[in-house]
Amino acid sequence: MDHDDLAYWSKRAADWARDYHRTLRDRPVRAQVRIGETAAKLPAHAPETPDPVEAIFDDFCRIVPDAMTHWQHPRFFAYFPANAAPASMLAEQLANAIAAQGMLWQTAPAANEIEGVMIGWLRQALGLARHFTGTIHDSATTATLAAVLTMRERALGWAGNESGLAGQPVLRLYASDQGHSSIDKAARIAGIGQANLVKVPVDDTLALRPDALDALIRADLAAGLRPAGVILSVGGTSVGGTDRIAESIAVAKSHDLPVHVDAAWAGSAMICPEFRMLWDGVDKADSIVFNPHKWLGAQFDCAVQFLADPRDQIRTLGLRPDYLATSGEDRPTDYQEWTVPLGRRFRALKLWLVMRAYGLDGLRSRIRNHVNWAVELSEVIGGMDGLRITTPPMLSLFTFAAEDDARTTALLDTINDDGRVYLTPTRHAGGQVIRVQVGQFDCTRDDVMMVADVLRDLRA
Numbered sequence: 001m002d003h004d005d006l007a008y009w010s011k012r013a014a015d016w017a018r019d020y021h022r023t024l025r026d027r028p029v030r031a032q033v034r035i036g037e038t039a040a041k042l043p044a045h046a047p048e049t050p051d052p053v054e055a056i057f058d059d060f061c062r063i064v065p066d067a068m069t070h071w072q073h074p075r076f077f078a079y080f081p082a083n084a085a086p087a088s089m090l091a092e093q094l095a096n097a098i099a100a101q102g103m104l105w106q107t108a109p110a111a112n113e114i115e116g117v118m119i120g121w122l123r124q125a126l127g128l129a130r131h132f133t134g135t136i137h138d139s140a141t142t143a144t145l146a147a148v149l150t151m152r153e154r155a156l157g158w159a160g161n162e163s164g165l166a167g168q169p170v171l172r173l174y175a176s177d178q179g180h181s182s183i184d185k186a187a188r189i190a191g192i193g194q195a196n197l198v199k200v201p202v203d204d205t206l207a208l209r210p211d212a213l214d215a216l217i218r219a220d221l222a223a224g225l226r227p228a229g230v231i232l233s234v235g236g237t238s239v240g241g242t243d244r245i246a247e248s249i250a251v252a253k254s255h256d257l258p259v260h261v262d263a264a265w266a267g268s269a270m271i272c273p274e275f276r277m278l279w280d281g282v283d284k285a286d287s288i289v290f291n292p293h294k295w296l297g298a299q300f301d302c303a304v305q306f307l308a309d310p311r312d313q314i315r316t317l318g319l320r321p322d323y324l325a326t327s328g329e330d331r332p333t334d335y336q337e338w339t340v341p342l343g344r345r346f347r348a349l350k351l352w353l354v355m356r357a358y359g360l361d362g363l364r365s366r367i368r369n370h371v372n373w374a375v376e377l378s379e380v381i382g383g384m385d386g387l388r389i390t391t392p393p394m395l396s397l398f399t400f401a402a403e404d405d406a407r408t409t410a411l412l413d414t415i416n417d418d419g420r421v422y423l424t425p426t427r428h429a430g431g432q433v434i435r436v437q438v439g440q441f442d443c444t445r446d447d448v449m450m451v452a453d454v455l456r457d458l459r460a
């Protein structure tokens, strides 16, 4: 396969993609295959001689689409969305064609500078204060790891990087039990340890209790432990738990602790000014992460981290070996010093195309629709016999349950076997619940209300 073949097959793939997206509503949302079914369709060894592309493409069509869960299906209401707007797909095709490794300014000047400008566009779009800069990571998990590594080194006066953690004071991190598992993972990988991630109790709105945070920090100090930082959540993954940002940051700052805010999903909604009260006070955070690859339409992977001052993170993660030296006096920003991996994809291109092709107003109206439709659907479900809303809509996420755990689990299985919509489970207040999040880029009100139709059909 050469570049002439690539041009031909790119066109074939684009036509296939259009038809795939056009007919998504006719497919079950969740893959209806058994474990091992796909692997059994593939030969055990790679071919020694080239296969014709026509045959490979046929196999793709025969094997892959039916064995995929369709994240771009307009009735995907599971997990959180992983939207891929058509403009984002185009951007990825262009970035793929250039296939640059953007680790330094000089290895991809346009990627580097467009990234800086996109961080600025997004900062304004989200209504964040002017002092924030930032960078793009692959995922929120990595951005949170970068923030936690920085907390560790700041607390140790950068001795951890230099000498390792043996003999260092015991560090402590604080987050609520509604925090995402990526916080636990960061505590583990950073060498701080799961046991030193203190889970602060929440109040009945699922917000971390600032008074409890203060008491736990004081107790740790009295016990000779060393607090390193606080991680707050806006829109927790399970049921949307959201901390009181201003009050919690005030507690952290009274102990001179840095704060990282995880708004991986909900952050996209902050392009709408009316939702910004959900993270009131966020301008005092040191670090904020949100995933344009969830709700904004820039496809996976694209996680944006805003930093009040990047210097601590650069001091923690930045290395400049001789073989990466850049000549010249004015050193440009090298984002590889801000992130864990050295290599960088051209992720800023899809942010550029998405914001231009839909405009911020086009993106806002999608998010507003999603929130309104989720509220409407929750009201309908709340009025159905035997069903109850277990957590009210936080933006476009709510949960409901049937009479008891067994019936809730059985109901969810029948919903997903039916295939018209896809919902996922979680637990809340000791019980089994069903999550609904509305957020797919192309979904309509009819798609959302079909959840109620499916429930009526299955419970009739």
Ligand SMILES: *Cc1c(COP(=O)(O)O)cnc(C)c1O
Pocket: 080, 138, 139, 140, 141, 142, 180, 182, 233, 235, 236, 237, 262, 263, 264, 265, 291, 303
């Ligand atoms: C999805 C999510 C994450 C993890 O995001 P990745 O980009 O997949 O690492 C972290 N925190 C919250 C609140 C999330 O919703």
